[in-house]
Each structure stands twice: as C-alpha cells, then as structure tokens.
Amino acid sequence: xxxxxxxxxxxxxxxxxxxxxxxxxxxxxxxxxxxxxxxxxxxxxxxxxxxxxxxxxxxxxxxxxxxxxxxxxxxxxxxxxxxxxxxxxxxxxxxxxxxxxxxxxxxxxxxxxxxxxxxx
Amino acid sequence: xxxxxxxxxxxxxxxxxxxxxxxxxxxxxxxxxxxxxxxxxxxxxxxxxxxxxxxxxxxxxxxxxxxxxxxxxxxxxxxxxxxxxxxxxxxxxxxxxxxxxxxxxxxxxxx
Numbered sequence: 144x145x146x147x148x149x150x151x152x153x154x155x156x157x158x159x160x161x162x163x164x165x166x167x168x169x170x171x172x173x174x175x176x177x178x179x180x181x182x183x184x185x186x187x188x189x190x191x192x193x194x195x196x197x198x199x200x201x202x203x204x205x206x207x208x209x210x211x212x213x214x215x216x217x218x219x220x221x222x223x224x225x226x227x228x229x230x231x232x233x234x235x236x237x238x239x240x241x242x243x244x245x246x247x248x249x250x251x252x253x254x255x256x257x258x259x260x261x262x263x
Numbered sequence: 264x265x266x267x268x269x270x271x272x273x274x275x276x277x278x279x280x281x282x283x284x285x286x287x288x289x290x291x292x293x294x295x296x297x298x299x300x301x302x303x304x305x306x307x308x309x310x311x312x313x314x315x316x317x318x319x320x321x322x323x324x325x326x327x328x329x330x331x332x333x334x335x336x337x338x339x340x341x342x343x344x345x346x347x348x349x350x351x352x353x354x355x356x357x358x359x360x361x362x363x364x365x366x367x368x369x370x371x372x373x374x
Contacts, residue, residue, distance in 0.1 A: 174360065183271070185350060185366035186306070193360055201361060233305060250294060250354050252362060254305035 145169055147255035149234050155261045156224045164219040164258050166234030173239030175217040176201075176252065177209060179230040186233065192217055193239075224262045232258045267365035269351050274371045275341055283336045283368045285351030296352040297325050297336045300367065306350055309336070338370075346372045 147168045156162055166175065174193050178186040178201075188201030192211040206228060208220045217236075221228060235252040266288040275281040287295065294313035298306035312318055312327035312334060324337040336349055348367040355361045 176362075178364075183366060186352075186364040188361055188363070191361060199360075202363075250296070250362070251308045251311065252306075254307070256305050 147234055147236055147253050149232075149255035149258050151258060152256065153259045155263065156221075157263055158225060160224050161220070161222050162224065162260075163221075164232055164234075164260075166217045166219070166236075166255055167215055168217075168234075168236040168253070169215060170236065170238075170253065171214070172236035172253070173214075174237045175211065176235040176237075177207070177217065177219045178233045178235065179203065179228075180233060180257075181230050189219065189232075224260075226262045228260065229262045230260060232260060267351055267353060267363060269349075269365045269368045271366070272369045272371070274373060275338075277341055277343060277372055277374050279341050280337065280339050281341060281370065283338070283349050283370065285334045285336075285365060287332050287334070287351070287353050287365075291355060292329060292353070294354060295325075295327055295334050296350075296354075296362070297334075298350040298352060298364075300348045300350060302347070309349075341372050343372050343374070346370060 150165045176191045177189040180186050187203050189207050190201050190209040192198045195214040198209045210218045234255040237252045268286045296311050297309040299309050300306040310325040312325050317326045322339045327334045348369050350367045351365040352362050355363050
C-alpha cells in the first residue's frame, strides 16, 4: 500500500501560470480533501469530495478548482496562479461514514507528503 | 480556524511532562482529533476523543470535556523526537465531512 501520494513534490510557477496537483490513494477511501498550510495558520480546507463525481467548497476555495473523476484520484487546479497561493498543499483521505461517531477509523484522515508550491 | 484555540509554542525538557491545551466551539460536536506534524512532513494521527475523560495510549494521553469545549494532549517522558507541531482538529458539518484544524502548537524539547 502506497497510502496517499501527491505529485509533484515541489513546483515553482510564475504569476498567471496554471497547474494541476494530483492526489492518489489506494485505500478505497470515500472522502478526499485538499488543504493548504501556511506559517501560523494551520491547515485550511480548500475543497473536499465525499465520493466519485462529487466536490464541495471548503474554507478557502477561491482561485482553485477540483475534480474527482475516479474514486482514487482528487485533482486540484490553479487556473491563474497568484503569489498568495504560495503554500504547502496537503491531500488527505478517509473512509466513509460507518453510522457511528464512536470509531476513530471513520474520521481519521490519512495525509499525503505534501506539495511545496512557490508562485513568483 | 473557526474558534479552535491552542498555544502557539511551548518548550519543555527531555524526560518531563507537557500538557497542550485546546479549546473549541461546542456546537455540532463530532469528536476531537490530535495530530502530530514534524517539520516538513505530513500530519499523522495521534488520538480521537468523542466521550468525556482521558484516553491513554502509551506516553501520550488525550483528555476531553465536552461541556467546557476543552481538550488537552499530555505527553509524558518527553523525548527529543517529540519536538513537533501538535494540531487539534474537530470534524464539522453534517456527517463530520469537514475537519477544521487549529493553528497548531509547536513543541520544542530541549536536553
């Protein structure tokens, strides 16, 4: 099991360029998430997906788009990169609900290694 | 984020005990997570509390008081490798789909 993988690991973009970050998981998890992490601000949720073909906005969705065409993949797109999008991006996944709050495995998230993006 | 508060930094000595506190909004409670994150790495799961009381797991324990909107992570017999950020997180929304993270507490363990 590779768990959650992310590509690329590092990227430098110029303002206005576009790119796609790929997240893949091999644990058959229903839910997938994209976060950004900035110094002093913790992890902020960008978009998430509760199943193949569905996506929803998180706390900071502006400037990003996502797609979940296959259950195992969750793509994050930047159409026109801005310096404010310089950050470390983490993908995460977790199993679907099991009908109870009392099992941590229902809610524990598994994180990918991160993508460090710099926009100049 | 969304009223999850933790101290920014803490320093403790190797072999000692340290308590990291977290307060959160009590509405729509779906449990509380603690994650550990070493510098330059991804967060990893430490604990999950949904009922009041103390959950012990080796050197790490986590406490929850739902009525007070309060949790703490207790680290015993500190080791240098415990130097990391500790993130408090709460699932939010219907079904707890969204997990909201605190800004994290950076713990420095000194010899």
